[in-house]
Every structure is written in C-alpha cells, then in structure tokens.
Amino acid sequence: MNDAMPPSLPMALMAPDLTVVVPTFNEAANVRPLVARLDAALAGIAHEIIFVDDNSPDGTANEVRALGREKPHVRCIKRIGRRGLSSACVEGMLAGQGPVVAVIDGDLQHDETILPQLFGLIRSGEADLAVASRYVEGGSADSFSDARGKGSRLATELARKILKVGFNDPMSGFFATRRDVVEAAAPKLSSEGFKILLDIAASHPTPLRVREVPFVFGTRLHGTSKMDNRVVADFLGLLVSKATGGLVSIRFLTFAAVGVSGVVVHLLALRGLIAANAGFTLAQAGATLVAMTTNFTLNNLLTYKDRSLRGLAFARGLLGFYAVCSVGAVANVGVATWLFEGNQLWWIAGLAGAAMGAVWNYVFSDLIIWRKKT
Numbered sequence: 245m246n247d248a249m250p251p252s253l254p255m256a257l258m259a260p261d262l263t264v265v266v267p268t269f270n271e272a273a274n275v276r277p278l279v280a281r282l283d284a285a286l287a288g289i290a291h292e293i294i295f296v297d298d299n300s301p302d303g304t305a306n307e308v309r310a311l312g313r314e315k316p317h318v319r320c321i322k323r324i325g326r327r328g329l330s331s332a333c334v335e336g337m338l339a340g341q342g343p344v345v346a347v348i349d350g351d352l353q354h355d356e357t358i359l360p361q362l363f364g365l366i367r368s369g370e371a372d373l374a375v376a377s378r379y380v381e382g383g384s385a386d387s388f389s390d391a392r393g394k395g396s397r398l399a400t401e402l403a404r405k406i407l408k409v410g411f412n413d414p415m416s417g418f419f420a421t422r423r424d425v426v427e428a429a430a431p432k433l434s435s436e437g438f439k440i441l442l443d444i445a446a447s448h449p450t451p452l453r454v455r456e457v458p459f460v461f462g463t464r465l466h467g468t469s470k471m472d473n474r475v476v477a478d479f480l481g482l483l484v485s486k487a488t489g490g491l492v493s494i495r496f497l498t499f500a501a502v503g504v505s506g507v508v509v510h511l512l513a514l515r516g517l518i519a520a521n522a523g524f525t526l527a528q529a530g531a532t533l534v535a536m537t538t539n540f541t542l543n544n545l546l547t548y549k550d551r552s553l554r555g556l557a558f559a560r561g562l563l564g565f566y567a568v569c570s571v572g573a574v575a576n577v578g579v580a581t582w583l584f585e586g587n588q589l590w591w592i593a594g595l596a597g598a599a600m601g602a603v604w605n606y607v608f609s610d611l612i613i614w615r616k617k618t
Contacts, residue, residue, distance in 0.1 A: 260290050260340070265347050266336075267350065275295070278348075286363075292342060295319070295336075296321045296323065296336040299323060327550040329440065330440040333347050343423055344421070346362060346420035347417065347420075347440065348418050349417050354417070354418040354462070358457055374457065375416050375418075375456045376413075378458075380412050384461065416441055417440070417441065421452075425444070425448060429448040495610070499605075506536070509534060517530050537562065539569075544558065544614075561614070568604075568608045569605055572605040573601060579600040
C-alpha cells in the first residue's frame with residue numbers, strides 16, 4: 245500500500261479561494277498586463293480571473309481566450325445583446341467558484357497589490373465588504389480631473405445621505421466580498437447602471453460590516469474612459485430606484501427624462517412649422533411626429549442602449565413606437581378628461597393624463613419595441 249501524499253497541484257489548477265471579476269469593454273491592450281499583475285499580487289492564493297466582456301469590438305474576448313489557453317485560471321464570459329457594468333459584475337461573481345469574490349477594473353487604474361489585504365479581511369470574517377477606498381487617510385483620487393473629482397465626491401455624499409450607506413467610498417469599483425453576500429442581494433440588484441458596490445450595500449437584506457483599505461487611484465494607460473453623461477444619469481437613477489424601494493426603475497427614469505426633452509422638441513418644431521406658414525393642425529401633427537422620432541432615437545441610444553435596434557429593426561421599431569405612443573396619447577387624453585369632468589382641476593387632470601401616457605408608453609415600449617432577447 246502506497247501511503248505517499250499525492251503531488252500538490254499547480255496553483256492555477258487548484259479550486260480557487262478567490263474569484264477576481266474584471267468587467268470589460270474595449271480593454272484588449274490591458275488584458276495581459278492586468279493578468280500578469282494579478283498573478284504576481286495573488287501569489288500563494290488559489291484564484292481564478294473571470295473577464296466579463298460586453299462584445300467589445302476591439303477583440304477583448306479573443307485576447308482573454310488566447311491567454312486562457314496558456315493560463316487555465318483565466319476565463320471569459322462574452323455577452324451578446326447585454327451591456328452594463330453592474331450586470332457584468334454580478335454575472336461574473338455568480339459564475340465564479342471562489343467563496344470570496346472581488347471586482348477590479350480592467351483599465352489598470354486599480355492597485356492590485358492591495359487585493360490580498362481585501363481578500364484577507366473577508367476570509368478571516370472581519371468584514372462582509374472590503375472596499376478599496378480613495379477617501380480614507382492614505383487614499384487618493386488625485387489623478388481625476390478637477391470636474392470628475394468634484395463629481396465623484398458629490399456623488400459619494402449623495403449616496404451616503406440618501407441611501408444611508410455608512411462608509412466613505414460607496415462609489416468605488418474595487419472591492420471584495422463573499423459570494424453568498426452577492427447571492428443574498430441579487431434579487432434586488434439593478435441590471436442597469438455602473439455602481440455595483442453601492443447597489444450591493446443598499447440592497448442586501450441585512451446591514452453589512454464594511455472595512456475600507458486606502459488606495460491611490462491610478463491613471464489609464466490604454467483605451468478610453470467609460471465615464472460619460474449616461475453614467476451620471478444611471479447613478480442618479482440608481483439613487484431614486486433604491487430610495488423608492490425599487491418602485492421606480494433606472495430605465496423608467498431615463499425614459500421619462502427623454503419624454504420631457506420631447507416636449508421641448510415638440511414646442512420648437514411647432515413654432516418652426518407655424519413660422520413656415522403651416523396651419524396649426526398640420527403644424528401640430530408634424531411637431532408630434534418630430535418629437536416621437538426624436539424620443540425613439542434617444543431611447544434607442546440611452547434608455548435601451550443594451551438592446552439598441554439597428555438597420556431594419558430600427559425602422560420597424562420606429563413604426564411600432566409611433567403606434568404605441570399614439571395609443572398612449574389617447575390614454576392620456578381619456579384619463580385627463582375623466583378627471584377634469586370630476587373635479588375641474590385642470591392641472592391635476594393634466595398631470596395625471598401625462599403620467600398615464602408615460603407609463604403606457606414605457607410599459608408597451610419595453611414589452612414590444614425593445615423587448616428583452618431570450
């Protein structure tokens with residue numbers, strides 16, 4: 245009988261204690277440098293690295309797969325028809341094998357050398373969330389532009405005051421937690437938006453013990469920043485969504501904001517058509533068509549960016565949007581008229597009618613025009 249111990253497995257083939265999730269979009273040039281840095285920082289910790297790529301046109305997924313053939317602990321989840329940093333992070337964390345999961349950006353701006361410290365805080369049971377924080381002593385976000393720095397601090401204060409999140413950097417995209425924490429919060433997590441840490445902290449059914457570790461936010465070496473107006477809108481939408489217990493979704497808020505912009509477009513088009521000597525009825529019809537077209541285009545670019553329609557599908561969707569909004573206008577007028585006849589308060593009737601029309605347009609646009617692909 246041979247009592248010799250079996251040879252130890254290489255670290256890359258061991259069951260991972262830590263899953264590192266890297267959400268990516270157009271980060272092909274950063275894949276190999278990031279993996280090299282992570283492997284060096286996590287030497288001695290059995291880990292896997294999961295890149296969740298939103299079908300990057302620069303070939304990020306292909307680069308990850310090529311590297312994965314050399315390093316079996318590197319995996320790729322390529323998403324088709326689904327986009328969004330938060331949903332990518334959740335998908336990666338839930339797909340991982342490690343009982344501890346961490347999220348790090350793919351742009352080399354996060355200091356991977358503090359990952360063992362974040363992992364240790366979770367593994368030891370000292371914390372439920374271990375956050376790499378820019379806003380504690382020793383941390384810094386000096387690489388931000390002045391405008392981005394001010395915006396980040398304002399967003400942090402809003403999150404802490406509105407959602408009562410009791411730590412310094414709920415906007416950080418660099419953190420670790422247990423996979424079961426994510427699983428417990430998952431039913432209430434938003435599939436939209438970019439601030440997954442804030443969402444987890446606000447959505448978990450019980451208060452979480454949080455420890456913050458200072459880190460210095462670095463500068464991007466390759467690729468381009470994903471910060472844009474859509475990120476700001478998604479953040480504000482997330483605040484409202486969580487503050488209302490999920491009653492109002494981020495997508496509905498964006499849809500409603502586009503609708504408000506459509507009123508401005510309508511009035512401008514109406515004024516222009518009247519100035520061009522069109523009769524009022526013709527001008528009103530033309531302005532309505534212009535506003536609906538503008539609303540559809542903006543919703544396709546912003547509200548439903550993850551399901552955006554192109555080519556022939558765009559044309560079919562536009563025609564369907566005209567139909568949905570036409571019925572919504574009838575619902576708007578019907579509700580407003582019924583309420584006005586009952587109480588004679590024109591402004592209440594008008595607001596209720598507008599709300600009815602907005603809800604109708606959103607629900608049926610979501611179900612018919614930009615329905616989720618299965």
